[in-house]
Amino acid sequence: MSTGLLLMIQKSQASKVVKVPALAESITEGTLSRWNKKVGDFVQQDEEVATIETDKVDAPVNSPYTGTIVELYAKEDDTVSVDQDLFKIETGGTPAEETETTKEEAKEEPKVEKEEPKKEELKEEKEEPKKEESKERKKELKEQEKIPSPSPPKTDSKSATTLYGDREDRHVKMNRMRLRIAERLKESQNTAASLTTFNEIDMSNIIDLRNTYKDPIMQKHGVKLGFMSAFVKASVFALQEIPIVNASIEGPDGGDTIVYRDYVDMSVAVATPKGLVTPVVRNAHLLSFIEIENAIAELGKKARDGKITIEDMAGGTFTISNGGVYGSLYGTPIINMPQSAILGMHATKERPVAVNGKVEIRPMMYVALTYDHRLIDGREAVIFLKTIKEQIEDPRRLLLSI
Numbered sequence: 001m002s003t004g005l006l007l008m009i010q011k012s013q014a015s016k017v018v019k020v021p022a023l024a025e026s027i028t029e030g031t032l033s034r035w036n037k038k039v040g041d042f043v044q045q046d047e048e049v050a051t052i053e054t055d056k057v058d059a060p061v062n063s064p065y066t067g068t069i070v071e072l073y074a075k076e077d078d079t080v081s082v083d084q085d086l087f088k089i090e091t092g093g094t095p096a097e098e099t100e101t102t103k104e105e106a107k108e109e110p111k112v113e114k115e116e117p118k119k120e121e122l123k124e125e126k127e128e129p130k131k132e133e134s135k136e137r138k139k140e141l142k143e144q145e146k147i148p149s150p151s152p153p154k155t156d157s158k159s160a161t162t163l164y165g166d167r168e169d170r171h172v173k174m175n176r177m178r179l180r181i182a183e184r185l186k187e188s189q190n191t192a193a194s195l196t197t198f199n200e201i202d203m204s205n206i207i208d209l210r211n212t213y214k215d216p217i218m219q220k221h222g223v224k225l226g227f228m229s230a231f232v233k234a235s236v237f238a239l240q241e242i243p244i245v246n247a248s249i250e251g252p253d254g255g256d257t258i259v260y261r262d263y264v265d266m267s268v269a270v271a272t273p274k275g276l277v278t279p280v281v282r283n284a285h286l287l288s289f290i291e292i293e294n295a296i297a298e299l300g301k302k303a304r305d306g307k308i309t310i311e312d313m314a315g316g317t318f319t320i321s322n323g324g325v326y327g328s329l330y331g332t333p334i335i336n337m338p339q340s341a342i343l344g345m346h347a348t349k350e351r352p353v354a355v356n357g358k359v360e361i362r363p364m365m366y367v368a369l370t371y372d373h374r375l376i377d378g379r380e381a382v383i384f385l386k387t388i389k390e391q392i393e394d395p396r397r398l399l400l401s402i
Helices: 003-012 095-108 119-146 157-163 176-191 204-221 228-241 289-304 378-393 396-400
Strands: 015-019 029-035 048-053 058-062 067-072 079-081 085-091 194-202 248-250 257-259 266-268 270-272 275-277 318-322 341-355 358-372
Touching: 048 085, 176 275, 194 378, 204 289, 204 358, 204 378, 228 266, 228 289, 228 318, 228 341, 228 378, 228 396, 266 289, 270 289, 341 378, 358 378, 378 396
Parallel strands: 266 318, 318 341
Antiparallel strands: 015 085, 029 048, 029 079, 048 058, 067 085, 194 358, 248 257, 270 275, 341 358
8 A cells, every 4th residue: 555545544534532512601511411322333424422411401412523433531421511522533434434344353353262161070069069968958957956936037127118019219310400490499489589469360262262263273374273372462461561570680699770671582381301491482572373372382392302402491581381281270380580470370170150240150260470579569460460361351452452
């Protein structure tokens, strides 16, 4: 092989060290939750090699080169930092070359010959256990003759356990997202002066509206019309009427400044296998019913598929949590800091209610508003929730902005 050709091969198959990429703003480390490739695997450029779990999302690590992985610098469940060496890759080559190399290595593996024991050794080994067993048996019989009667068996922890069946405790380390959720919930409880006010909504008219137009909307826009878009629109109207609910407290030592906003970025709580996340519907005050439903459906799918990003969840000025989809009848949601309030929706149930002096069965929903009493007074909170109630009970108000 000529020297020139050898140099070309070496250049085309140079080794590169891939580092942990930037994960997101303010996030400097994560947990290596999974290796998708192993040493010896051939990867294409931009193919996913590993997954790093952060406080908020799972961040994929893609290979910046095409080549064969030759070394891994971290194990699963290790904590890795941004710019830390993650794996080494030998660039160039093809999957076929990788297969041929593997076959050659398999051929070169030395064969280990097993030494068979001699017949004499086997014979001695068989005879010795027999002699020992006979001696031990005689000894046991003599000891049993000396014992007058067996004592009742003592109950130990093992036998007590069998009375209740096979039971065990499993200790599983909390993932980063769950740890972060726990931390933020305690931060909310410790920081905000949380108070919850309640009301109930007659869902009859909004249900009729949905039943009338859900099929035409599905045919024309390809989206399922739910109740979330109506509650988002009603909340946007209420936030514009009572702007203090859309504000927040910022500054040192618990905050000394009120930040008012003339826009609404609506956080919508979505349950995922790893925990609750709150992706944000941007500029909700500018969106129609259909646009809101599309945005919620898209963000919900990304969250459940584990493809939600930090950018999808950043910000948010107000949160809506719908526990009603799981059958919750009543509850007090926790404020999503640094926001100042959160609306909790619940299950719609038929109940007897007084309507114009008569008892009627109506589909009713309890709603709850938890708010930071440091910033929002009870009067504003009650008026805010009452405004949402009026908008939902008479959807025409949403079109007329009254």
